Amino acid sequence: MxxxxxxxxxxxxxxxxxxxxxxxxxxxxxxxxxxxxxAYDNKIVRDFAVxxxxxxxxxxxxxxxxxxQLFAPAANLGNQYTTFGRIRPLHTNAVIFAFVGNAIFMGVxxxxxxxxxxxxxxxxxxxxxxxxxQLIILSAVATLPLGLTSSKEYAELEWPIDxxxxxxxxxxxxxxxxxxxxxxxxxxxxxIWFYIATFVTVAVLHIVNSMEMPVSFLKSYSxxxxxxxxxxxxxxxxxxxxxxxxxxxxxxxxxxxxxxxNRPVYSYRLSILHFWxxxxxxxxxxxxxxxxxxxxxxAQSLGxxxxxxLIAPSWGGMINGLLTLRGAWDKVRxxxxxxxxxxxxxxxxxxxxxxxxxxxxxxxxxxxxxxWIVAHVHVGALGWNGFLTFAMLYxxxxxxxxxxLYSKKLLNFHFWIGTLGILFYAIxxxxxxxxxxxxxxxxxxxxxxxxxxxxxxxxxxxPMHMMRALGGTLYLLGAILMGYNLFKTMAAGKLVANxxxxxxxxxxxYKPTGSETYWHRWxxxxxxxxxxxxxxxxxxxxxxxxIPTFMVKSNVPTxxxxxxxxxxxxxxxxxxxxxxxxxxxxxxxxxxxSETERYGExxxxxxxxxxxxxxxxxxxxxxxxxxxxxxxxxxWHYHHMNDPTSMSPGSVMPAYPWLITQQLDISxxxxxxxxxxxxxxxxxxxxxAQANEDLTKQATEVSGRLAKEGINVKPDREIVALIAYLQxxxxxxxxxxxxxx
Numbered sequence: 001m002x003x004x005x006x007x008x009x010x011x012x013x014x015x016x017x018x019x020x021x022x023x024x025x026x027x028x029x030x031x032x033x034x035x036x037x038x039a040y041d042n043k044i045v046r047d048f049a050v051x052x053x054x055x056x057x058x059x060x061x062x063x064x065x066x067x068x069q070l071f072a073p074a075a076n077l078g079n080q081y082t083t084f085g086r087i088r089p090l091h092t093n094a095v096i097f098a099f100v101g102n103a104i105f106m107g108v109x110x111x112x113x114x115x116x117x118x119x120x121x122x123x124x125x126x127x128x129x130x131x132x133x134q135l136i137i138l139s140a141v142a143t144l145p146l147g148l149t150s151s152k153e154y155a156e157l158e159w160p161i162d163x164x165x166x167x168x169x170x171x172x173x174x175x176x177x178x179x180x181x182x183x184x185x186x187x188x189x190x191x192i193w194f195y196i197a198t199f200v201t202v203a204v205l206h207i208v209n210s211m212e213m214p215v216s217f218l219k220s221y222s223x224x225x226x227x228x229x230x231x232x233x234x235x236x237x238x239x240x241x242x243x244x245x246x247x248x249x250x251x252x253x254x255x256x257x258x259x260x261x262n263r264p265v266y267s268y269r270l271s272i273l274h275f276w277x278x279x280x281x282x283x284x285x286x287x288x289x290x291x292x293x294x295x296x297x298x299a300q301s302l303g304x305x306x307x308x309x310l311i312a313p314s315w316g317g318m319i320n321g322l323l324t325l326r327g328a329w330d331k332v333r334x335x336x337x338x339x340x341x342x343x344x345x346x347x348x349x350x351x352x353x354x355x356x357x358x359x360x361x362x363x364x365x366x367x368x369x370x371x372w373i374v375a376h377v378h379v380g381a382l383g384w385n386g387f388l389t390f391a392m393l394y395x396x397x398x399x400x401x402x403x404x405l406y407s408k409k410l411l412n413f414h415f416w417i418g419t420l421g422i423l424f425y426a427i428x429x430x431x432x433x434x435x436x437x438x439x440x441x442x443x444x445x446x447x448x449x450x451x452x453x454x455x456x457x458x459x460x461x462x463p464m465h466m467m468r469a470l471g472g473t474l475y476l477l478g479a480i481l482m483g484y485n486l487f488k489t490m491a492a493g494k495l496v497a498n499x500x501x502x503x504x505x506x507x508x509x510y511k512p513t514g515s516e517t518y519w520h521r522w523x524x525x526x527x528x529x530x531x532x533x534x535x536x537x538x539x540x541x542x543x544x545x546x547i548p549t550f551m552v553k554s555n556v557p558t559x560x561x562x563x564x565x566x567x568x569x570x571x572x573x574x575x576x577x578x579x580x581x582x583x584x585x586x587x588x589x590x591x592x593x594s595e596t597e598r599y600g601e602x603x604x605x606x607x608x609x610x611x612x613x614x615x616x617x618x619x620x621x622x623x624x625x626x627x628x629x630x631x632x633x634x635x636w637h638y639h640h641m642n643d644p645t646s647m648s649p650g651s652v653m654p655a656y657p658w659l660i661t662q663q664l665d666i667s668x669x670x671x672x673x674x675x676x677x678x679x680x681x682x683x684x685x686x687x688x689a690q691a692n693e694d695l696t697k698q699a700t701e702v703s704g705r706l707a708k709e710g711i712n713v714k715p716d717r718e719i720v721a722l723i724a725y726l727q728x729x730x731x732x733x734x735x736x737x738x739x740x741x
Contacts, residue, residue: 036184036505038119039498042400044126045110046495049393051134052102053483056389059094060476066091067469070621071462073654080658081145085580089156090144095381096154098137100245103389105129105172107252108195110396112179115189115255117503121178125171132168136161147578148218151613152233154240155209159220162210169206173199180527184503186510187524190271194251196527197279197534201243204538208546209236213612215675216668219574223679226608227294227556230616231287231549235542238286245380246348247279249388253321253345256392260337266323270316272520277313279534281306284541288359291368292590293616294605299545306541307359314352321345336411340391343419347383351376366441369586369620371461372433375426382422382475390414390482397486403493410485418478424471432464436620441594449597454623455648462652559606562732564681565725567669567695568702572725574672575718576615579656586617587626587729600627600730607733610681622653629731634702635709637723659719664699666692666716698724 068075069084076083113120120126139161143149149156157165176199180192188196209232212220222229258265265271287295287303322345325332332338354376358367367373398405405411439457442450451457515521523530549556565573576582589595591602603626608614632640639646642660644653669691677683687694699715702724706713713719 034505035502037500037502039500040113041109041120041123041126041497042495042499043497044120044123044130045106045396046400046490046497047130048102048106048109049396049486051130052099052106052389053393053479053486055094055098055102055137057476057479057483059091059099060472060479062087062091062094064469064472064476067465067472069654070652071465071469073652076654078655080656083579083654083656085583086145086147086578088580088583089149089153090141092154093140093144093156094137096240096244097140100385100389101133101137103385103392104198104244104248104252105133106396107256107392108176108248111191111252111255112176112195115185115192116179116183117185117501118179118182121175121182125175125178129168129171129175132164132171136164136168139164143218147580149577149580150212150220150222151577151580151582151615152209152222152236153618154237155206155233158218159210159212159214160217162206162212165206166203166210169199169203173203177527177531184506186506187521188527188530189255190265190268190275191251191255192527193275193524193530193534194247194254196531197275197538198243198248198251200531200535201239201247201279201283201538204535204542205236205239205243209233213675213679215671219668219672221672221675221679222613224612225680226611226614227296227605228549229612229614230290230293230608231295231299231546233614234289235283235286235546238289239283241380242282242285243279245385246282249385250274250278250317252392253317253341253388256388256395257321257324257341260335260341260391260395261325261328261331263324263326263328266320266326270320274313274316274320276537278310278317280537280541281310281313283538284545285310285355285359287545288364289618290616291359291361291364292592293588294603294608296549296605299549302545304359304361307356311353311356315349318345318349318352336408336415337391337394339415340387340394343415344384344387344391347379347387347422351380351384354379365590365592366437367433368590369618370433370436371429371464372437373619375429375433378429379422379426382418382425386475386479387418390418390479393482393486397489398493400499401490401493401495403489406485406488406492410481414478414482414485417474417481421471421473421475421478424474425468426471428464428467428471432461432468435461435464440598441592443594449594452598454598454620455650458621458652459650556605556609558609559604559733561735562607562609564610564676564683565728566698567673567687567691568698568721568724569728570672570676571664571666571669571695572721572723573615575659575722576725577613581625582615582617584617584619584621584653586620586624588616589624589626595624599624601733604733607730610676612676612679612681625726625729627730629727629729630734633709634705634723634727635711637726638706638711638713638719641719641722659722660713660717662718663716664718664721666695669695 065075065082066084066088080086109120109126136157140157143158143161144156148158150158155162176195180188211223213223214220224232254265254271284306285303287299288307289303291300291304293300322342325338325342328338332342357363358373358376394405394411436457439451439460444450510525512521523533587603589599589602596602636647638660640648641656643655644651670688673681673683673688673691677688696715699720702720703713703715706720706723
């Protein structure tokens with residue numbers, strides 16, 4: 001552990017510290033205390049910092065590419081591995097788990113050692129954590145462009161990688177708690193509370209949301225179906241934002257901001273209120289992503305109510321951070337790092353005010369599925385996560401290399417170009433989102449949709465998408481300059497891999513008195529009790545929302561006419577998932593007149609009981625597809641996939657010519673039906689055994705219909721399966737309506 005106790009008599013004498021010179025609360029009265037020498041591990045901090053810089057630049061670059069594809073489809077290079085649908089999740093995974101994830105571990109490893117006055121518990125575990133996390137990121141880079149995805153937003157990685165994430169997260173947890181256990185500080189500082197809550201909640205979220213039924217090594221189906229799957233996914237998705245992008249950053253804010261400003265945290269009691277209220281309320285808010293959906297109304301209402309209440313603790317944290325700068329605002333004018341922190345905190349305040357407002361049904365009705373949500377997300381990501389990460393990197397690297405920053409001019413330039421990048425990104429997206437929401441809902445005086453063709457709204461907002469790409473480019477340029485500035489700084493200095501430090505040993509016996517008997521002070525001395533308390537707090541909301549949706553059948557009324565997908569449709573659905581079509585096309589018609597007039601009957605919960613996973617989507621770059629079946633002839637879909645502009649002039653959808661030439665892989669058809677059967681889809685043994693025979697029969701029928709329309713395509717091509725799936729969408733309920741007539 002690189003810890004030494006001063007035992008030799010000559011040295012021991014110089015290291016004896018009289019109790020009268022010891023700070024109050026650190027040492028018990030009476031006796032003499034030895035100082036222990038040890039070394040902080042800065043190498044692991046440097047490793048995570050470098051990884052965050054490199055992955056950040058890569059992730060932002062991919063983001064600029066996907067943003068460009070939305071107004072210039074040719075930017076996908078005509079390659080199936082670089083289309084928007086396949087690399088959009090690569091962008092989100094890279095910036096969330098690679099850029100931000102590595103930054104979290106950098107900040108935690110640096111601050112935790114100093115807050116606990118000890119080296120990390122195990123150098124070996126630190127290395128396993130670092131390299132394991134990088135391998136997970138590389139596995140995402142290798143699989144997502146190949147279309148190997150679960151399609152669940154922010155949780156797209158397939159089951160073997162999910163297991164690896166679990167194992168590495170456990171390694172991180174052992175290392176973190178081992179460090180806390182051997183600390184030389186009696187009480188856990190507020191930053192560590194947030195680290196503990198992050199660890200336990202992310203573990204729960206990841207395990208519950210990643211329950212999958214494997215089909216093969218890199219293919220699985222979600223254990224949950226339809227409405228339940230949607231609820232679990234957005235319980236996870238919303239709280240991934242809360243407990244991966246927010247709570248660890250709040251913890252780091254509580255450590256790094258006072259360090260940078262040389263001021264103590266404004267209010268200890270406010271930090272207690274902030275912490276417990278935030279983790280209790282955040283976990284309930286997930287259903288606000290599913291307003292006006294087939295989710296039961298009571299769950300939607302819970303999501304809205306708790307989202308509104310969430311404003312209080314969120315702003316409490318922001319205020320606690322900003323008021324930490326009291327008496328130091330003059331420094332903000334001169335200190336660029338504090339400027340990064342202030343803009344970051346302001347972005348956090350804006351995002352956490354806007355989120356609850358978006359959970360109001362009347363606001364959500366306009367904003368959901370539009371670019372407004374993209375703007376909201378990126379204000380938080382670029383401002384809060386990005387700027388705080390930049391500030392920490394600029395603060396950390398010169399210190400662990402014991403050298404000044406290479407260029408303060410580049411630092412200032414980065415701040416301003418990054419701020420401009422955020423503005424050029426967010427403002428056009430707000431305009432674009434509001435424009436979309438209004439155009440989709442506008443009726444003429446004759447009471448018909450004013451813009452019945454979805455493409456009209458897409459073409460209207462193209463200039464906004466171009467400005468968004470410019471904003472992203474400016475932000476990326478700032479990150480590249482930061483990388484250059486920091487790597488030059490590293491080159492000029494020398495890493496202090498083992499930074500020497502010393503601290504008093506923590507006496508075993510301790511009797512609290514006075515304010516130390518306060519209940520929360522007791523909890524701050526008990527890390528495992530703190531862990532259990534955090535777990536209980538986040539489980540309350542989780543269980544109340546999830547269990548009734550699974551246990552009460554009336555929450556998901558069944559529809560007799562809804563039947564499982566055929567073998568060919570299952571294969572076509574998996575192609576839809578592989579190509580990431582859900583990134584642009586929802587499958588959820590909301591109960592608005594503007595949507596039922598445009599798409600057809602609104603979606604019912606019972607229509608999704610065999611959907612593993614659900615494919616409701618979160619954004620409409622193209623029209624909703626839930627009532628797509630039978631809307632167009634097979635030939636329309638064939639031509640549309642081969643060249644979208646041939647059917648929709650001006651379309652920004654990329655072409656998918658490989659679907660026409662590539663042979664459908666049917667080697668796993670029976671395995672897929674068997675896996676789906678195990679999680680509740682009623683395929684009988686005969687259907688599973690004859691899966692490929694039935695598939696071939698239906699594919700021949702589709703191919704025959706295409707031939708009658710002058711298109712010759714073999715039944716074993718991928719396009720045939722996709723057409724079969726698209727023609728099935730939303731048709732079951734039509735059968736019921738026909739029967740009732």
